[in-house]
Amino acid sequence: MELDPDLIEEFTNLKVSTRPISAEELANFDVNAPLRQRNAIDHPSYKTIPKFFQAPPPPEDTIRQNLRKEAHSLFLHQKSEELLDSNELNELWSTLEEHVTQTTSANEQLIDFDAYFLVQGAVSGKIRKYVTARLLGTLLVLSPHPGLVEIVSVFNYIMRKSWLKQGRIGLSFYDEAGQGYLRETDMEQYIIDLIPSLAQIRDCMEPSFQPFYVCTVVKRFFFFLDVQHRGRIRIRDVLESGMLSELLDLRETADPMDPQGQNPFSMAAVLGVYQNYLSLDKDHNGMLSKKELADYGSGTLTAIFLDRVFEECRTYEVQMDYKTFLDFFLAMDNRKSPQALQYLFRILDVGHRGYLTVPTLHFFFKGIQEKMKSQNEDPVNFEDINNEIFDMVKPKDPCKITLQDLIKSGQGETVVSILIEFHKFWAYENREENPQNV
Incomplete structure (x- = not known):
């Protein structure tokens, strides 16, 4: 690669001085001034540097704000269409069972390299995006069976990935700033809208208690995820923490044999905290x-x-x-x-x-x-x-x-x-x- 002659001349003519710099000179130093005042460097490569940050429009620019929100909503709806529904998950499981290579004495259903790629060709294009070669490679490394993986491992990974995507998309709809994080007000609205789908909460919560339930849930998220007290939490951190999974577990009907108090977002757990507060409040x-x-x-x-x-x-x-x-x-x-x-x-x-x-x-x-x-x-x-x-x-x-x-x-x-x-x-x-x- 040949260097630009003008650039070589620019640095060749630079003089290095060892004299001490006065406080007045330092105060007047302009970091934006060109290296050579008579001719600023104008290298062609400067025009090809991509723009890596686009500042959001100011609040008063309502047209651009609404356009950004509409584009963000459209993008999320498009991503929602990539999610696997229950019928597609059933299709995946049936196809995996049809291509089982061998079954162990412990009834573990295993699949090898060739059968896995037959599964790729047998499922729909939407499911095929999840049944990747990288997934197989990862599971083969972790598998105790050389050259084979359990089909339940493949299925559970794909199901969990789909659920995580669903959670990310659901949270992103409440990201008003569009920057990948949620403020307390955003999280509060998300919980309020989520409550009707939480069977274990919806069916036993008095309407008057809803603000306290929402406050308790949101505070738990922010206590553990907003350690710098910035007033916002990253959507990525919410997903990685596992707390959202605990909250969404409440969509299923409660199991009488499973104590609800083990889930920190259950009605029993939240009521316990609130009643603790009331019992301390002696003067009411x-x-x-x-x-x-x-x-x-x-x-x-x-x-x-x-x-x-x-x-x-x-x-x-x-x-x-x-x-x-x-x-x-x-x-x-x-x-x-x-x-x-x-x-x-x-x-x-x-x-x-x-x-x-x-x-x-x-x-x-x-x-x-x-x-x-x-x-x-x-x-x-x-x-x-x-x-x-x-x-x-x-x-x-x-x-x-x-x-x-x-x-x-x-x-x-x-x-x-x-x-x-x-x-x-x-x-x-x-x-x-x-x-x-x-």
Whole structure:
């Protein structure tokens, strides 16, 4: 490849100076100025660089906004036509069964390379897009049977892929910005429109409870997926999290043998959270004071920790509303998760320095010592607890514990719990006598 002579001359004539640059020169430096003022570089290749970003039209440009929304809706409808319905899935399964290569003693139906490609030719063109060579290659690598794969593996993969596409398309209809993410209002509208199809919710929910159900569901999605608190979650993250699958499972009629409480979006689970909130609200004003929140869980959260909660979390005249309580509940109920540890670490990080020090740990442990004193328990030496915490976490810096140190150690739940809740601390201290309580 020959270099442009003008470009060679441009860089050949550049002079390198070693003299110091003054503050005035630096302030007046124009990064947009050409390398040579008399002739700006105009290389032909600059005209062939593709445009990789198209800014959305401004809100006031209603014509372009409506055109964009219409094009987005048309695109999603086209993608919806590629989805497999129940009849097509039945056709796929029947075709796979017709081309089984062998059946094992455990009744596993297997298919080999040649039979798989016969299936490709036997199914409709719409299904054929899912029955790919790449899928077969992937399943062959994972299969315990050399050169063979179970037809149920092929079917389950294609069915799940179709369902994920369906979920992505369904969520994308609510992506008002068209940028691949949902805001809280978008997610709320999606849940509202989805409820009539959720048999386990629709048939047992009072209309007056719907706003609380929607709020609880949306808050769970955002607590676990919007860790940076940007007020939006990526549709891709929603699909990969598995939470949408749990929510859509509620479309099926409830199995009497399967406890609904295991699904966090079930009516039993959501009602449990809401009733917990109501039971704490002793004065029935719809808000929680610090004194009322102190009864949460075992009722042994330290006063120091509760003070910090009300300092860091959004409150209204030092009262906590249901939305703020949901964040608190999700953090306390999922202390092993990185998202919960991030929430609790923010409470513990009094100086907002991004790490915990020995004085910080001592500050919170005073709350445990006060609880012990009120229970007439023998005092525990802080130095012993401090050493145990640092031994459990093993931080990179021997004097500081960061959030990443807590998460990486796998002991974050234990460390946080023994600093904020007397009941958990007592269980930890007596773990050898009652290991099941730890």
